[in-house]
Amino acid sequence: MKKNTVITISRQYGSGGRELSQILANKLGIKxxxxxxxxxxxSHIGIDDMNYEALKRFEEEVPPLPVKFMPFYMFGVSGPQSLNDKIFNAECEVIKKLAKDGSCIILGRCADYVLKNQENVYSFxxxxxxxxxxxxxxxxxxxxSLSDLNEEDLKRGGYYSHYTGHRWGDAANYNxxxxxxxxxxAQAADLIIEYIEKIQENNK
Structure with missing residues (x-):
């Protein structure tokens, strides 16, 4: 596998995506x-007095979007911003820096969208x-319960749609x-590795 290979993982709650990501990281020896x-x-925007759970709520409380809503990414970064938007923009900068620094796996955070079209980035x-x-x-x-899991996915989907303008889980958004x-x-992790290696071999 090439140096500076970046893998983004989006996952349905209850699918084992986080555990799979850790297995994959261990197999590849990357972060x-x-x-x-x-x-x-x-920290980048000067918030040092909130724990993770408090910060996470800002991702989960993005309101449901009307059908004709123009997504956040269309507006850029001009004009007044909510704390949610400031955190999202800061996350984008962090993700881009991590991807630039070396091979890694990034779980969630709209990373597939943030890093789209960049070389050696593969999204699953x-x-x-x-x-x-x-x-x-x-x-x-x-x-x-399954209802609890689906409720979490609704939050993830709303967040993703709000900040990317795309439908979360749409196969067209991923490799x-x-x-x-x-x-x-473990087999799923091996499948990801094999898939990436095949693409990189074909692009030599």
Missing amino acids: LYDRQIINLAA YICANDDFRTNRGKTVYENK LTINTSYISL
Whole structure:
């Protein structure tokens, strides 16, 4: 795999995407960035008195969007900005710097959109069927119901749509969509590695 290969992972809640990302990072010997991004972004804009959970709420409280809503990215960075928007812009800068610094995996944070069209960036969407997610909700996510998992996904989808103008989970936004219901997370990680290596080999 080439130097400075950046992998972005978006995942349906309950699909095992975070665990898969850690497995992938271990296999490749590269860093995984997730919660660090929002903390770095907050520090960048001078917010030092909020914990992660408080900051995360600013991502989750993006209001539902009307059909004709013009997405955030159309407005650029001019004009007055909410704290949500300031954090998002700071996250974008952090993500771009991390991608420039070396090979890494970036989990969520609209990274597939922020880094789109950049060389050696590969984006993946991880999903699973309801039975798989229901089981993980019980065994991994403190007995969360499928309804709880879907509610979290609605928040993720609203955030993604608000800041990118695209539909979260749309296969067209990613290099590859992987359903973890039918293969192990380790096998899914191997599939990602093989996919990237094939593309890089074809582009030599």
